[in-house]
Amino acid sequence: MPDLNPTPPTETDLRHLRRCVALARQALEAGDEPFGSLLLSAEGKVLFEDRNRVAGGDHTRHPEFEIARWSAEHLSVRERASSTVYTSGEHCPMCAAAHGWVGLGRIVYAASSAQLVTWLTEFSAPPGPVAALPIREVVPGAVVSGPAPELSDEIRELHRRLHAGD
Incomplete structure (x- = not known):
């Protein structure tokens, strides 16, 4: 069984995670679920960024x-393996599997799936249709950092707003 305890994010990670939270806020403001992510090269260049578009x-x-x-x-x-994915929320099993299949590198997330499940319960929101598994249960060899307690309140508030209809 792999070690399922991720390491905490670094200060550099927090800077990129804050951008993910900004993308999550943009998603919410566009009527979507509040998630945002970015991909960085080994040299630290942002290669791609996006927000949730499930609405x-x-x-x-x-x-x-x-x-x-x-x-x-x-x-x-080689470029995929040396990249880093930053995201506002821990990958769902679908996204973790895609990450593993294409061979992306390190994953850094601001809020864990366990946190999200707890928040959804607090908000009396229905659970998602897919089990909220930790990334390493889906991709045992993944290098993972998170959650980032510094960002938990902000992310929780985005999800509260989504489920309260604010």
């Missing part, structure tokens, strides 16, 4: 899945 009915339009698709088309195997 149109395609529930595979998660930013982490879009990153996997984009990287498979535009990056070499």
